Amino acid sequence: MDGYNIFIVLLAVYIAGLVAIGWYFNKKQKSVTDFWLAGRRIGPSALGFSAAASWLTAGGILAVIGYYMLQGMGSIWAFVAPNILALLIIALLVGKIKNLPAITQPELLEQRYGSAVRWPIALIITVVMILFAVADVTGFSLVLQVFYGVDPLYAAAIVAIAVSLYVTMGGLSAVVWTDVVQFAFLSIFTIAMAFAAVGTVADGGLNTPAISSSELFGNVSYDWWNPLSIGIPMVLIFVFAIIPGWITEQDPWQKVWAAKDAKSARLGMVFGSLMITVVFAACAVIAIAFNNIYPDIAGMGFPAGMAQAEPALLAFVSERFVSAPLIVALSAIGLAAASMSCADTFATSGASCISRDIFQRYIKPDATMKEMLVVNRISVLIIVLAATAGSFVIPNIIDAIHIATFIASASYFFPLMGGLYWKRATKEGAFAGMVVGFVVQVTLVSLDLIKTPPMAANYLESVHPALMSHGVIVGMGLSAIAFFGVSLMTKPSSRINLAPFFEEEAEELAHYEAREIDEKDPTYGAFLKNVDEKVAGERAHLQLNLRASGALSWHELVEKLKSSSPAWVTPTGLDSVYRLTHGDMLACVTVTRGSEERDIWLKAEPRLETVGRQKKELFTAYEELKKVLGQKGVNLDFY
Incomplete structure (x- = not known):
């Protein structure tokens, strides 16, 4: 040879x-973060x-x-x-x-x-x-x-x-x-x-x-x-x-x-x-x-x-x-x-x-x-x-x-x-x-x-x-x-643009807290069983994969979410919707499209000491998402 x-x-x-x-x-990818950020x-x-x-x-x-x-x-x-x-x-x-x-x-x-x-x-x-x-x-x-x-x-x-x-x-x-x-x-x-x-x-x-x-x-x-x-x-x-x-x-x-x-x-x-x-x-x-x-x-x-x-x-x-x-x-x-x-x-x-x-x-x-x-x-x-x-x-x-x-x-x-x-x-x-x-x-x-x-x-x-x-x-x-x-x-940047970079600005902006959740509620318990949780360093990675029962209009969904609560914002366009509830934006719940047409992914990356609170925040986001889709006759299932 x-x-x-x-x-x-x-x-x-x-x-x-x-x-x-x-x-x-x-075979190990389950989210956008998995693909682009390992x-x-x-x-x-x-x-x-x-x-x-x-x-x-x-x-x-x-x-x-x-x-x-x-x-x-x-x-x-x-x-x-x-x-x-x-x-x-x-x-x-x-x-x-x-x-x-x-x-x-x-x-x-x-x-x-x-x-x-x-x-x-x-x-x-x-x-x-x-x-x-x-x-x-x-x-x-x-x-x-x-x-x-x-x-x-x-x-x-x-x-x-x-x-x-x-x-x-x-x-x-x-x-x-x-x-x-x-x-x-x-x-x-x-x-x-x-x-x-x-x-x-x-x-x-x-x-x-x-x-x-x-x-x-x-x-x-x-x-x-x-x-x-x-x-x-x-x-x-x-x-x-x-x-x-x-x-x-x-x-x-x-x-x-x-x-x-x-x-x-x-x-x-x-x-x-x-x-x-x-x-x-x-x-x-x-x-x-x-x-x-x-x-x-x-x-x-x-x-x-x-x-x-x-x-x-x-x-x-x-x-x-x-x-x-x-x-x-x-x-x-x-x-x-x-x-x-x-x-x-x-x-x-x-x-x-x-x-x-x-x-x-x-x-x-x-x-x-x-x-x-x-x-x-x-x-x-x-x-x-x-x-x-x-x-x-x-x-x-x-x-x-x-x-x-x-x-x-x-x-x-x-x-x-x-x-x-x-x-x-x-x-x-x-x-x-x-x-x-x-x-x-x-x-x-x-x-x-x-x-x-x-x-x-x-x-x-x-x-x-x-x-x-x-x-x-x-x-x-x-x-x-x-x-x-x-x-x-020119005119200074708005607070929503400054929030991810200067924590004091984010704290001023975020006044919306998760509603009180009863941890003994069986609905909440069933929800937690479907949350994929992984720990990496000082943060936990919470991921919830959902599938809608019917066709999704993503634009309409995002706009209805934003009108349902002032906590929902889209600082980078309609592809990612944040539920801005506190200064650490990486920990805030984010909603994105999944792999298929009817898939929706919710994720949050809280610090370990705030995982419990962010699980409740994730549940709140899930409930609000379910309510908005329910108005169109669309249900959500875990997968």
Whole structure:
């Protein structure tokens, strides 16, 4: 069996394992939260593996090694350091993020500002996720091209089919647990290659003079080790250009929401940053060895040498293990794992924006969970296909990642973070900040791509140093001016928009208490037997699945609920109806559509000390729902 057939067999086994994980979690899903947030039951270890795997692309690994070869430790600010620092900063923000009652960032921003901002942020996030996925498709295409001469379209097809199968079956649970497997493959591969590269230099393989490991590392110059060799101004520009976009990415926020408690989310992010550090350290060792094995590449300098430096690891594997096709195939699987672990995360985030924040919110508010999953599956394929097309326009791996990051930083850093911490932020300010930042940044990126010759320094950098990194500092600056300026000139947000983010506002708003319930009432006892209760960290998850005896008009049902009691509100549209009874909105009862046309789901996520009260609140909501439907001659049954 030749090397390519060995790879195909191993890949089939690997994908089958991922699909099996997706199938397993598909059987355990009973709610929207189960699909999009893994039931909020993810522990710190799995979360750490997933956070690390989601930010380590195959293309990213190849590019980081190339950067190390050409620029040494000074290059860490372009990718490595922001990866590590962003996860640590998110760990600090966990306390604010974790208890927000949302599944996606566009939904969160609608709660904060109103419906005017949900669709633009959903579209922007989808664009950003596609651009991030470009790096995965490009990296995996490069792997198959160098190893086996496979056309890039086949690489995209492999990623699209595999990811769409296990993600759309198992949701975020499948993403997280396949990420655990994928990070194991990636880290083992990277560390093994570090040993192989150093061993090759020590043995004098690939026509290099044999030197000991101590000589290899001892010969590295001080400038190579100096992380500030690019200069403090450049360091600051990279930090302010990249980190804001990465700490506001939707995918790590979804994983924070998916954690079983704040402590697990915080530990997971810290754990993820440590694991990323280990992999990047192995990349540095590989680069030091490669500078001895391929001295001509190191002498080409940056950026001219990146065309040869990025695929240097692939060339090494092909040359070093030419007589060991199994090792080459396993290397390809390791890099395929890196591609899929990121592509599944980006596809999940982007598809959730399309299916939940655009399709269900604006096109079909009464969409069932089954319909949403169909749209979600199609959306995953669209995102990967769009990323494939983008890979032919943006062939540079790190540039694709940077462009996505800069658009994110300029578009929604200020509206998102400002909304969390600044009460005076308004929907007009948020909309202005997003639109101005997005339009300016996309314009600057397009201008840079059109005007920059191949493998040359970016055009905007030659105009003025402040315009480096595709002018993102300008884009962010104009976004900030629009956000803060327009917010101060417009009417403050309403209390119902401020309630999920500032508890004192929620307490002022929520005066409606559950009616008194007799715990000995047999009706209440029968009700409790049908409530699915699970404990995850400091909260309990209460879920009640109901089926109507007749056809449902969701719009009419929601409007009648809202007119029956002022406690019922729809801060994010008709798809989710909250019974706002106290300041902790995550604990409030929420009514959503179920899987089928006649299914209705009620859920609440109270803190453990308030579970008893919230069970009564859930019963009150159930009784009010039953009364409203009873007026139309429709009964409710448990299932």
